[in-house]
């Protein structure tokens with residue numbers, strides 16, 4: 167089985183990547199196929215948005231690849247090209263899509279049900295959305311208790327299901343005419359799982375697939391199939407999925423980059439901006455209470471305690487890493503941090519996230535900050551999906567990035583960024599942003615920006 171890794175579709179794709187366009191980065195020629203397990207609110211808002219931008223109905227607001235710039239050289243040089251002109255990214259017109267879901271709805275119907283985008287906009291892109299129909303999903307209610315659907319594959323074993331997903335990938339590759347592929351998980355949050363011996367190596371994982379072991383969640387089956395086919399994989403949910411040794415190994419061996427976990431969109435985005443502020447000014451934090459109400463299907467899934475636990479772990483980890491209580495015990499050694507998510511159907515996708523933050527300053531005097539973010543979950547997530555698929559494809563074409571496995575430079579987009587084993591993740595949004603832009607500068611042979619600035623005072 168292990169030998170299959172270096173054969174098949176993977177090697178065909180690798181040959182195409184050798185067609186480089188300078189600095190060891192292959193040109194973004196031809197179509198990029200985007201494969202999405204989970205065609206719900208986030209996925210449909212992303213695909214409808216791409217089509218709306220292509221047709222000139224809207225602007226790609228929130229997308230760093232489409233609207234962002236990179237400063238190059240000294241502040242006096244005035245060089246700040248757009249990201250998409252600085253590095254060779256696939257153009258929006260070259261994107262083609264497919265996906266899997268447990269419901270049979272095409273993307274127009276699914277987007278209408280999700281209720282994120284208004285009918286007027288959806289109708290402008292209706293024929294295109296209607297054409298994107300889900301393939302049968304790999305699904306098991308054990309891992310997402312609140313959902314049940316019948317558009318589901320059946321097979322003799324989990325290995326058989328993985329082979330079926332691999333066949334889907336090859337089919338899409340052929341029928342769409344895509345040159346390159348990327349897979350991004352936009353499916354529901356699965357129950358909380360921890361790494362076990364089954365996830366330790368390719369051998370143990372494949373044995374577990376053959377035995378249909380409960381240690382293999384559906385999201386892992388998609389990820390395994392993608393990596394076996396040499397297709398990069400991003401994980402938008404907090405599930406374990408690709409954050410296990412077998413996937414790190416497969417990713418490196420098959421030169422298929424991976425990244426995750428859990429899109430950083432609303433409350434956690436603001437948390438990773440506010441917490442570094444307190445630390446930078448050495449202000450103490452005694453408590454941080456975060457609660458949310460939301461009424462979309464994601465909210466319904468998270469109403470199950472086992473799925474909520476997966477999300478909770480992801481949301482809680484952020485403060486510990488940013489505030490470093492082991493370095494600053496008097497300031498952060500005794501924080502009470504609580505995160506709640508409440509399913510409240512009237513709000514639909516328009517989540518409300520409240521934060522009460524108890525901080526203390528000079529001579530221990532207490533202060534409070536209240537944040538009330540009336541956000542739109544999928545509106546915040548869709549541009550992240552776009553940037554991730556374009557950057558993962560870039561990494562796949564880069565001689566330097568394609569065989570390192572985890573793409574830590576994409577931490578900017580995640581609540582629980584994946585890192586090399588044993589390394590703590592960077593959660594501070596502005597460190598993440600600098601890391602991302604310095605990686606782009608590095609790829610193009612430009613100088614890193616250190617912000618030292620002494621050179622202006624010679």
Ligand SMILES: NC(=O)c1ccc[n+]([C@@H]2O[C@H](COP(=O)([O-])OP(=O)(O)OC[C@H]3O[C@@H](n4cnc5c(N)ncnc54)[C@H](O)[C@@H]3O)[C@@H](O)[C@H]2O)c1
Pocket residue numbers: 203204205206207208209266267268269280303304305306310313315351352353354355356384385402403404428429430431432462463464467543544546547
């Ligand atoms: N919107 C945000 O701001 C945000 C932020 C971080 C993470 N996320 C995560 O992104 C994911 C998608 O969010 P959403 O709002 O689109 O949820 P959603 O419920 O609208 O969509 C998820 C879709 O996945 C499908 N699905 C579930 N299991 C599947 C499987 N095994 N195979 C194929 N399809 C499957 C469901 O049927 C559903 O259509 C969730 O895990 C969510 O936690 C969202």
